[in-house]
Amino acid sequence: MRPFTYERADDVKGAIRAVAGRPDAKFIAGGTNLIDLMKVRVEMPAHLVDVNHLPLAKIEDAGGGLRIGALVRNSALAADRRVRERYPVLSEALLAGASGQLRNKATTGGNLLQRTRCFYFYNSGMPCNKREPGSGCSALQGMNRIHAVLGASEACIAVHPSDMAVALTALGAQVEIATPAGAARTVPMTEFHTLPGTHPEVETVLKPGELITAVTLPPPPPGGQAYRKIRDRASYAFALISVAVAGDQVALGSVAHKPWRAAKAEAALKSGGSPAAAAHAELAAAHGYGGNDYKIPLIRRMVVRTMAQAKEATRA
Amino acid sequence: MAGAEPPTGPTRRGVLETGVVVGAALTVVGSGAAGAAEPQRAGKTVTRDIELDVNGMKRSLTVDTRTTLLDALREHLGLTGTKKGCDQGQCGACTVLVDGMRIASCLTFAAMHEGDKITTIEGLGEPGRLHPMQAAFVERDGFQCGYCTPGQICSAVGMLEEHKQGFPSHATPNVAAENIPLSDAEIRERMSGNLCRCSAYPNILAAIKDVAKVGGGAA
Numbered sequence: 001m002r003p004f005t006y007e008r009a010d011d012v013k014g015a016i017r018a019v020a021g022r023p024d025a026k027f028i029a030g031g032t033n034l035i036d037l038m039k040v041r042v043e044m045p046a047h048l049v050d051v052n053h054l055p056l057a058k059i060e061d062a063g064g065g066l067r068i069g070a071l072v073r074n075s076a077l078a079a080d081r082r083v084r085e086r087y088p089v090l091s092e093a094l095l096a097g098a099s100g101q102l103r104n105k106a107t108t109g110g111n112l113l114q115r116t117r118c119f120y121f122y123n124s125g126m127p128c129n130k131r132e133p134g135s136g137c138s139a140l141q142g143m144n145r146i147h148a149v150l151g152a153s154e155a156c157i158a159v160h161p162s163d164m165a166v167a168l169t170a171l172g173a174q175v176e177i178a179t180p181a182g183a184a185r186t187v188p189m190t191e192f193h194t195l196p197g198t199h200p201e202v203e204t205v206l207k208p209g210e211l212i213t214a215v216t217l218p219p220p221p222p223g224g225q226a227y228r229k230i231r232d233r234a235s236y237a238f239a240l241i242s243v244a245v246a247g248d249q250v251a252l253g254s255v256a257h258k259p260w261r262a263a264k265a266e267a268a269l270k271s272g273g274s275p276a277a278a279a280h281a282e283l284a285a286a287h288g289y290g291g292n293d294y295k296i297p298l299i300r301r302m303v304v305r306t307m308a309q310a311k312e313a314t315r316a
Numbered sequence: 317m318a319g320a321e322p323p324t325g326p327t328r329r330g331v332l333e334t335g336v337v338v339g340a341a342l343t344v345v346g347s348g349a350a351g352a353a354e355p356q357r358a359g360k361t362v363t364r365d366i367e368l369d370v371n372g373m374k375r376s377l378t379v380d381t382r383t384t385l386l387d388a389l390r391e392h393l394g395l396t397g398t399k400k401g402c403d404q405g406q407c408g409a410c411t412v413l414v415d416g417m418r419i420a421s422c423l424t425f426a427a428m429h430e431g432d433k434i435t436t437i438e439g440l441g442e443p444g445r446l447h448p449m450q451a452a453f454v455e456r457d458g459f460q461c462g463y464c465t466p467g468q469i470c471s472a473v474g475m476l477e478e479h480k481q482g483f484p485s486h487a488t489p490n491v492a493a494e495n496i497p498l499s500d501a502e503i504r505e506r507m508s509g510n511l512c513r514c515s516a517y518p519n520i521l522a523a524i525k526d527v528a529k530v531g532g533g534a535a
Contacts, residue, residue: 003359006381006427032423035384036404046359048381050428075417079483084492091491095484099509100475101411101420235486235508 002044009049012056012178012211018049020180020209027051027211029071030105032098033114040122042115042131056109056213059083064219067176070109070212074164075100077108087217088313089225089244093167096229099236109212112165112175112192113204116158116257117238119143129155130200145291146240149299150283151256156200157289159254160193161238166253167227169261170244174216180209186216193258200257223247224314228306230298241299243306250278250307255286255299265303279303364427370395371439379426386410388426389436397437397466401511408510411467411474412436418474420509437466440473448530449473452523460514468510472524475506479528498528 009015019025024046028034037043056069059080066082077083078094098106120126120138127136139147139157147157169189177185193204206212225246231237242253248269250262265278273281279300286296362381367374370393377392386403389395389412398421401409405423412421413435441447446454449469459465479498484491487505496502503524504517512520 001382003361004381005362006364006425008428008430028425028428031425031428032405032420035423035425038382039404048425052428075478075483078491079478079481084484088491091484092486095486095488095491099405099408099420100478100506101408101418101471101509102405102423104417104474105419105424235505 001038002041002046004045005047007047007049008053009051010053012054012213013182015049015051015054016178016180016209016211018047019211022047023208025049029107029110030073030102031110032102032106033110037115037122041124042122051211062216065217068108068215068217070107070176070214072108073104074098074106074108074111075103077164078103086220087167087171087225087246089170089227089246089310090164090167090217092225092227093163093229093242093244096227096239096242097163108164108215111162112168112212112215113206114160114162115203117146117161118158119146121158130158130196133199133201140289143291144289145294146238146254147289147292148256149286149288149292149295150252150260151195151258152287152289153196153198153200155198156196156257158196158200159256160203160258161254162259163227163229163239163242163253165189165193165259166242166251167244167246168215168217169259170225170246170249170251171220172218172249174218175212176214176216177206178211178213179207184213189215189259190261196257203257221247221249224310224312226306226309226313228302228309229253230302241295241302243299243302245306245310247310250282250303252282252299252303255295262303275304275307276300278307366427366430368393368426368429368434369432370434371436372433377426381425381427383426384422385412385414385424385426385429385434386421389421389434392426395436395438398470399463399466401464401467406511407464407467408471409464409467411471411510413470413474416474416477418471418478435470437470440469447473448527449523452526453520456519456523456526457516458519458523459512459516464510464512464514468507468512468520471507471510472520472527475503476524476528479506498525500525503528 026045028048057071058069060067074094078091084091120128126138129137148159173189175187175192227244229239229242239254244251250265252260262282265282268278268281365378367376389398399409401407403422405420410421411418414432441450485505487501
């Protein structure tokens, strides 16, 4: 691990001041992904600003929905009574991710910023455009069973690994960001993460020094909710694919460089199409790379199954 | 009389502690050279004086900022009960309680824990006054090699506290339910962050159920 200096920030302004203008500085919250990546020298910050003590750990009622502070731990969010009753898809997604130990550390803001689990991104002995722009993508011709089938590029076929973010995307959440200029801006979940294009090293619209302060949820959409996840083990494994349904809103996980709002599927549903037809519409543009071809029919079936489960949940 | 005198031979703890001192001396002597030999990036080792509250005792130490909480416990404080398994958050052998919540001590820096109350396996109980969870693991034979055991026990104690606070899990059929019975499936899911390569899981489950039945669990 590269040596780094460390400071603990007391307020949002101070934290941003400490990181802005220093490209080698990073915020650290739960640290469960950043420290992992620092150990393998994929992340090499020279300065860490500990934001754990900023006053951003509350879940508040706001505008008929909820405002979730960026430092609310994954376990606390999953256990919140309001989330469990009104946004069960979010609770289910959080509980499907990681382990008890990690959920107690991982934060709402940090979860959004976790990086891909692509084997080649972690292996600094192999080319990876995300880790080392211009070096090439090893996954295109390599082991790619966990990789993207939607929105990928020739430069990168990695997926975003979060469960939580998939539920937030289905629920139409917004990300609140504090800027170095002292302003605040809000970005919809659907626009927060970016597709790889020719710059897979860029993963979100966050600019240097910007800090996520909260995630806001609108009132829950009418209808049932459900989260389903397919993984290699029954527990404690990243998704091969996942589906979040909230009423007529659908998002897919581990299929693209970002949590994937299934807008085409939703449009098909709105015009009276069946869940199978909706899934078919979404997957018209899907493309496999060999090892991950299985994902396409699996997503189709999972969308149908998760929509049925959400409907059952409405009746219960 | 064999029992009258303290043992004089080398102990595992003694050897480990000697190793720590020798290691520290080498680090001091070699730090300049090690810095120069580091080809990838320049950047000098940064140390920091910190105070940790471990098992109810305030401990002052000087650590490289890169020191994980796990390494601070084992290498600086000699608390070798907390184990290093994978060192990347997958196995759970390093589980400790921080302010009562279980975490993986390998995925957090020691310097981030000033002001927190840290409880390790040594703080839960010791020979003669075992924590109920430790006693249950002995009673139920909840281990073979024992390497994952401190992590399993700290995790189980934290897990029962989470359940007491009403935390749902992936095994909970309806996350909005008021009362969640601690079924075998619930315990297994909630303990999935702790691996046991000897596969002592059935006995670990039995030990945890024993403690859950009498409502124990607090550190």
